[in-house]
Amino acid sequence: MPARKVSKIITGRYTIDGAGVKLFRLFSNNEAHLFDPFLLLDSFGSDNPADYIAGFPWHPHRGIETVTYMINGEVDHGDSLGNKGTIKSGEIQWMTAGSGIIHQEMPQETPGRSIGFQLWVNLPAKEKMCQPTYRGITADEIKEAKIGDATAKVVCGKVNGVTGPVHGLFVEAEYLDISLPAGKSMSHKTHAGWNVFAFVYSGSGQFGTGKEPVKEGQVALFGEGDEISVIANGQLKFLLVSGKPLREPIAWGGPIVVNTQEELQHAFEELQLGTFIKHKKI
Template sequence: MIRKVESTLSTTPVLEGAGVKLQRVFGYPRQGWLDPFLMLDHFGSDNPADYIAGFPWHPHRGIETVTYMLAGEVDHEDSMGNKGKIKSGDIQWMTAGSGILHQEMPRSFEGTMSGFQLWVNLPAAHKMMKPRYQDIASHLIPEFVWKGLKIRLAAGKFGEYTGPVKDIMVKPVFMDITIPAGVQQTIEIDPAHTVFVYVFEGSGYFDQMMKNPIGSGTLAKLVSGDQVFMGTDQSATRFLLVAGKPLNEPIAWRGPIVMNTKEELYQAFEEYQTGNFIKK
């Protein structure tokens, strides 16, 4: 059965970090709406003043942060001693687990610096797991054409292809899909998963009758079924398709820390303030 578009949501401009201009797709006010996904931000500007201040040192616990770069470069550094760069086409899947301090600092870029950050909740049993990174260079992400669709598969499986992001609790699918004009296809998806698409170029259809176009800067939540329809008419489109296993657990969320109870949340901030946040 083909999933239906239950609802759509347009982005809202926000300031985050030290003054970075972002488009918030969804976040705190809609916690649980796309369980296990907590937040999606779309950043993009050809003016370095909009992003160069970056995201100085800050904590995370209980979640995973996913940074997918379309174009540009971000320096990252953390409390475990890791340093590196996320470059155009790369994806970084960071599991904060029991706690990590890190910073993400964009570099000035010729042209439009753009990408996404997605927050993924961790199940209660793994909230305090050991922090880890999966830094995946662009050339390691499978890119292929299937029945007219151009697909980059960062996580999950599609036909003979497997995304390079491994061993994630919510069994995610993370695809960057481009559809040229005049193409319609249907792909299979786990019927038990939460599924959404976020269009960031052009306009596409995710209802089989192709009556309701989803334009750039719009998210569509897709429900009830084991297939996703996607298509275009007169113009091409590009979008993220993200899916994952819902946790169905309580959410206690404040800023960069997401736990299951208020007591766990208070404990996390107390440990941060007293210098006991990082676990050995």
């Protein structure tokens, strides 16, 4: 198959979520069909604690997985499974909401700039009501692989003999955090038929066969093919994420993503009735 070209570039937009957290939203429900099986990507970064300290108090999720990755900063978390802890710099929380979980994520004041990302991954229809699980991944569990002139932290997937620490996913996916020095280039084989995107969080570069310019705060969605190429203008850092699409209907209401409007209505009815949580209560 041919190498991939960039089919769409999206510039993120500021929004307010949680209890008043200022976020940079790259894509969400309006674009989710393009990124299948991925639903949403948020970037949060500020040197002003007022932008993030209010956090995300207790709230529900169903039908998705959330992947929270901290580059710099700390987030305290707790959930209805009884998990408590802190996501520190370089660490990841991979949470499977499944049949339903209630959790909170509360950023802590950070010296310098707080930087992190949250990605939502859709669950297949047959797994929407699976048992909720939580995985905390420390920085030393995330190994690095070389891709040409680039260095990639492998969160999930396998790259040049390096396997990411996240296994047993409900969707087939690859999640890389890539650093490419100024003026250097890389190419990376991707699975044909998978959706692939890159989110530039520092610097700028040229992406795909057309060498499309993509800068900090933008997502490049790639078209069909089995390889992507990147050239760094200056020092470039970006997330490279790919996954096998589910091609299933989506019914989305806030923190809940199911397949039909009836399922969505039922989920919110359960929240009101106090029957939303299916796992053993802690």
